[in-house]
Amino acid sequence: MDLPIACSESVAQQYWDEQHFKMIAIPNGCSMPLWGGDKRQKENIRNILGFNSGLRYFIFVGRFSKEKKSRYDN
Numbered sequence: 001m002d003l004p005i006a007c008s009e010s011v012a013q014q015y016w017d018e019q020h021f022k023m024i025a026i027p028n029g030c031s032m033p034l035w036g037g038d039k040r041q042k043e044n045i046r047n048i049l050g051f052n053s054g055l056r057y058f059i060f061v062g063r064f065s066k067e068k069k070s071r072y073d074n
Helices: 009-019 039-049
Strands: none
Touching: none
């Protein structure tokens, strides 16, 4: 992985303590000003990532697991 990210400082610390795996922590639900209001920088990042400038993107990261129990499970 190029940039492993944990959902909290405690999770990042646990990975370090148990597996010596370094992670950056970004707490759940945080709002981070990645481009500080600089619209040219934002547009440049969108171009680098290949995003369409006319669309708004929402990104969700999660996992599928048996513990979450889908409504489709028997």
